[in-house]
Amino acid sequence: MAELTPMMAQYMKTKEEYRDCILFYRLGDFYEMFFDDAITVSKELELTLTGKACGLEERAPMCGVPYHAAESYLNRLVSKGYKVAICEQVEDPKLSKGLVKREVIRIVTPGTNLDASMLDDGRNNFLMCIVYTTNSIGLSIADISTGEFYTTEVDTFRGIMDEIYKYAPSEIICNDAFTVSGFDITQIKERLQICISPLDDWYFNDDTATQTVLEHFRVKQLEGLGLSDFPVGTVASGALLTYLEQTQKNDLGQMTSIHPYRIGKFMIIDSFTRRNLELIETMREKQKRGSLFWVLDKTKTAMGARMLRSFIEQPLLNVEAIKQRQDAIEELMKDMISREEIREYLTPVYDLERLISRVTYQNANPRDLISFKTSLSMLPAIKTILSEFHSDLLRNLNEQLDPLEDIHALIERSIVDEPPLLVREGGIIKEGYHTEVDRLKTAKNEGTSWLAGLEEKEREKTGIKNLKIKFNKVFGYYLEVTNSYKDLVPEYYMRKQTLTNAERYITPELKEMEDTILGAQDRLVGLEYDLFCEIRSSIAKEVVRIQQTAKAIALLDVLCSLAQVAEQNNYCRPVVNEKGKIEITKGRHPVVEKMISNDLFISNDTYLDHNKKRVAIITGPNMAGKSTYMRQCALIVLMAQIGSFVPAEKAKIGIVDRIFTRVGASDDLSSGQSTFMVEMNEVANILRNATSDSLLILDEIGRGTSTFDGLSIAWAVVEHISNPKLLGAKTLFATHYHELTELEGKLDNVTNYCVAVKENGDDIVFLRKIVPGGADKSYGIQVAKLAGVPDGVIERAKQIAGELATQDITERVKAIAEENGKKETKKNVPDAMDMAQISLFDVMNDDDILEEIKELEIGNMTPVDALNKLYEIQCKINNRW
Numbered sequence: 001m002a003e004l005t006p007m008m009a010q011y012m013k014t015k016e017e018y019r020d021c022i023l024f025y026r027l028g029d030f031y032e033m034f035f036d037d038a039i040t041v042s043k044e045l046e047l048t049l050t051g052k053a054c055g056l057e058e059r060a061p062m063c064g065v066p067y068h069a070a071e072s073y074l075n076r077l078v079s080k081g082y083k084v085a086i087c088e089q090v091e092d093p094k095l096s097k098g099l100v101k102r103e104v105i106r107i108v109t110p111g112t113n114l115d116a117s118m119l120d121d122g123r124n125n126f127l128m129c130i131v132y133t134t135n136s137i138g139l140s141i142a143d144i145s146t147g148e149f150y151t152t153e154v155d156t157f158r159g160i161m162d163e164i165y166k167y168a169p170s171e172i173i174c175n176d177a178f179t180v181s182g183f184d185i186t187q188i189k190e191r192l193q194i195c196i197s198p199l200d201d202w203y204f205n206d207d208t209a210t211q212t213v214l215e216h217f218r219v220k221q222l223e224g225l226g227l228s229d230f231p232v233g234t235v236a237s238g239a240l241l242t243y244l245e246q247t248q249k250n251d252l253g254q255m256t257s258i259h260p261y262r263i264g265k266f267m268i269i270d271s272f273t274r275r276n277l278e279l280i281e282t283m284r285e286k287q288k289r290g291s292l293f294w295v296l297d298k299t300k301t302a303m304g305a306r307m308l309r310s311f312i313e314q315p316l317l318n319v320e321a322i323k324q325r326q327d328a329i330e331e332l333m334k335d336m337i338s339r340e341e342i343r344e345y346l347t348p349v350y351d352l353e354r355l356i357s358r359v360t361y362q363n364a365n366p367r368d369l370i371s372f373k374t375s376l377s378m379l380p381a382i383k384t385i386l387s388e389f390h391s392d393l394l395r396n397l398n399e400q401l402d403p404l405e406d407i408h409a410l411i412e413r414s415i416v417d418e419p420p421l422l423v424r425e426g427g428i429i430k431e432g433y434h435t436e437v438d439r440l441k442t443a444k445n446e447g448t449s450w451l452a453g454l455e456e457k458e459r460e461k462t463g464i465k466n467l468k469i470k471f472n473k474v475f476g477y478y479l480e481v482t483n484s485y486k487d488l489v490p491e492y493y494m495r496k497q498t499l500t501n502a503e504r505y506i507t508p509e510l511k512e513m514e515d516t517i518l519g520a521q522d523r524l525v526g527l528e529y530d531l532f533c534e535i536r537s538s539i540a541k542e543v544v545r546i547q548q549t550a551k552a553i554a555l556l557d558v559l560c561s562l563a564q565v566a567e568q569n570n571y572c573r574p575v576v577n578e579k580g581k582i583e584i585t586k587g588r589h590p591v592v593e594k595m596i597s598n599d600l601f602i603s604n605d606t607y608l609d610h611n612k613k614r615v616a617i618i619t620g621p622n623m624a625g626k627s628t629y630m631r632q633c634a635l636i637v638l639m640a641q642i643g644s645f646v647p648a649e650k651a652k653i654g655i656v657d658r659i660f661t662r663v664g665a666s667d668d669l670s671s672g673q674s675t676f677m678v679e680m681n682e683v684a685n686i687l688r689n690a691t692s693d694s695l696l697i698l699d700e701i702g703r704g705t706s707t708f709d710g711l712s713i714a715w716a717v718v719e720h721i722s723n724p725k726l727l728g729a730k731t732l733f734a735t736h737y738h739e740l741t742e743l744e745g746k747l748d749n750v751t752n753y754c755v756a757v758k759e760n761g762d763d764i765v766f767l768r769k770i771v772p773g774g775a776d777k778s779y780g781i782q783v784a785k786l787a788g789v790p791d792g793v794i795e796r797a798k799q800i801a802g803e804l805a806t807q808d809i810t811e812r813v814k815a816i817a818e819e820n821g822k823k824e825t826k827k828n829v830p831d832a833m834d835m836a837q838i839s840l841f842d843v844m845n846d847d848d849i850l851e852e853i854k855e856l857e858i859g860n861m862t863p864v865d866a867l868n869k870l871y872e873i874q875c876k877i878n879n880r881w
């Protein structure tokens with residue numbers, strides 16, 4: 001029977017163990033893949049598929065990538081959600097000659113990819129672990145490239161989704177209970193393109209996971225890590241650490257601390273709101289330009305950009321913490337010169353968090369250390385400038401900022417300024433750092449000049465003018481003579497090789513020196529490598545100090561960025577408090593004002609409180625600016641809670657616990673839901689999760705269904721939201737249902753506003769001003785005209801609108817009144833008879849009325865006739881006055 005070759009048998013055995021990975025199997029200068037892996041890789045990376053004899057009747061499909069370029073191929077596969085196990089040759093003296101042992105040295109998965117080149121879009125690369133239990137759901141989140149590590153607990157699936165949107169992990173690992181919990185995993189797998197890896201149960205064993213956490217952080221009790229109130233979070237953290245240890249096969253020295261947090265520490269912004277407010281990227285193009293992050297990000301370092309992003313995603317709830325940030329920003333705003341100086345010093349600072357992770361992983365190269373040194377050389381100057389500032393946060397930050405002078409000095413002393421990329425090339429260690437290195441270098445250099453001398457000497461001695469001493473890996477050093485001088489070659493030259501045009505020789509003298517030169521070279525490279533690893537390890541030992549300084553630098557960068565943006569855009573410092581009122585004077589939309597140039601943007605005021613102005617119903621034509629206005633309010637509140645200054649002349653912001661938005665009709669056909677279903681899902685989510693301290697932005701609720709149903713739903717939603725016994729949340733509610741303006745006066749907490757427009761003949765001019773009161777017309781046809789709908793269609797639309805007008809209002813209001821169980825009085829809902837009478841009364845004057853009274857024959861009238869007549873006359877008089 002056909003048998004696999006020994007190498008293939010070894011391959012199959014490894015593959016058995018790493019079934020869910022693609023094996024990158026090291027063979028000489030290549031990583032090879034076989035069988036199904038080869039087929040997948042050739043398809044995904046468009047590489048040629050070949051075959052290799054494997055001992056079986058058919059050749060094994062094979063595909064390969066060169067060792068030196070493997071990283072980019074690997075990254076491409078991983079970014080498509082594949083896991084790659086790297087299988088390297090290892091030395092094993094027990095193995096018989098000719099056999100090579102290979103071992104998996106690391107598994108690269110989407111959430112554990114260290115390679116910064118893939119991540120240089122300023123994002124973290126998070127791995128998330130979800131542990132589902134019936135009591136609670138534990139989450140842990142880590143980025144091995146920066147060492148960040150967080151944990152929390154949530155109690156709802158919505159809570160999980162919110163955290164997933166917040167961190168946007170590349171990979172999620174979870175327990176089996178989660179996969180069968182009822183949570184729709186396809187949501188995250190397919191729609192968000194996140195790789196999900198369910199793990200075996202033993203990862204989530206309470207005791208083992210807890211032990212893993214304690215051992216990793218070298219503490220005896222969970223209290224020491226602040227984890228005692230996070231039992232399920234601890235299990236998630238332990239499972240995550242185990243997964244990392246298994247894939248990285250490394251001691252994870254960069255994960256020096258864990259940060260447990262309660263969801264209640266930050267404002268909750270659900271996934272729809274993140275998307276609707278375009279916090280990090282735009283809704284349609286999914287790009288940074290056009291988002292709030294785009295406006296606020298003037299950071300100079302990658303660490304700063306990452307931190308700013310997390311600030312935007314996690315606005316604060318604590319007034320004192322917000323004020324601390326504001327104080328720092330204000331101080332930096334006032335001292336423009338120092339701020340600019342700091343920003344200049346920050347410019348050459350590399351991503352220290354990622355560099356130190358590479359250092360602890362022992363895969364930082366000599367150039368990484370030079371980048372490190374360049375960054376560290378900026379710290380003392382930054383620290384000196386910072387010492388002039390007085391606000392608590394900046395003072396605290398200065399204390400945290402360790403200038404790391406010892407590490408700078410070590411690199412400065414030991415590593416040459418322009419080292420090669422690869423550690424094995426040598427030429428890394430500076431002169432004067434190590435005596436043996438210096439001695440070997442001298443020997444090597446002397447050897448080189450000795451060779452030059454020998455070449456000269458041999459030319460003179462033999463008369464071979466173009467004699468050259470050359471080197472290759474097979475023969476070492478040799479003398480090369482072209483055929484034209486062949487006759488002059490002396491006898492003591494020993495021929496080694498004949499080429500077409502030349503011959504190569506060696507001499508005993510040359511070989512003797514070769515041993516010295518090559519010996520020195522080999523020893524030098526080896527010694528330099530050892531010294532480099534030693535230096536790298538001693539820097540790795542300082543990981544805690546370096547991470548702390550990196551965090552301080554990132555925060556300083558963010559604060560400078562926010563100060564810069566505030567100054568450039570004329571923002572004001574909002575007064576934040578817990579009084580529950582939102583008062584914005586001359587507020588602007590931070591992004592739209594940048595898009596259309598500052599001067600053209602029309603500012604608007606906002607006032608919302610917990611009393612009469614709880615719900616604002618905003619009407620106005622299409623394109624008037626309703627959505628812009630509402631989003632602007634939400635963004636100003638959010639910016640204020642980040643600690644940022646805001647685009648307004650004045651602002652007083654009562655802290656809100658959540659912001660919910662329902663904006664526009666967003667199709668979500670991929671999830672199999674209709675537009676209306678998506679809208680109602682979002683509304684349901686808001687009504688279930690909002691509190692009286694939340695801010696709601698509702699744009700055209702109900703427009704996705706028939707007018708009656710839509711209006712009824714919108715009406716009922718306003719009633720629910722405005723009622724403090726039911727919800728009582730501060731709300732901006734834009735609608736095209738003018739009937740809703742009737743709620744002002746009927747409901748205590750509702751006020752009407754509209755966006756003013758000016759009529760100009762048949763056209764309208766948008767004034768973009770929010771004014772009290774409801775809009776009297778919808779101007780839909782005028783906006784359609786502006787949009788370029790053909791004249792014929794516009795004219796016909798006007799005609800139809802005219803015909804519909806009379807019956808329309810009456811019918812719709814009646815329907816709503818019935819829907820809400822509030823039968824309208826005759827006065828509010830005039831029927832057709834009343835309308836006819838009123839138009840008749842309109843043409844009568846006072847004399848006619850007197851005449852009519854005079855002519856009444858009271859004696860012949862029944863009491864009911866008299867009463868009816870009296871009502872009729874009263875109507876006439878009322879109508880007149």
Ligand SMILES: Nc1ncnc2c1ncn2[C@@H]1O[C@H](COP(=O)(O)OP(=O)(O)OP(=O)(O)O)[C@@H](O)[C@H]1O
Pocket residue numbers: 592596600601602603620621622623624625626627628629768
């Ligand atoms: N205050 C403002 N100053 C200047 N331009 C504005 C202002 N508000 C809105 N705009 C401009 O008007 C455009 C339309 O605004 P927006 O989408 O908010 O209108 P809308 O009333 O919500 O329309 P629709 O009801 O059709 O959704 C925006 O894209 C923006 O360019």
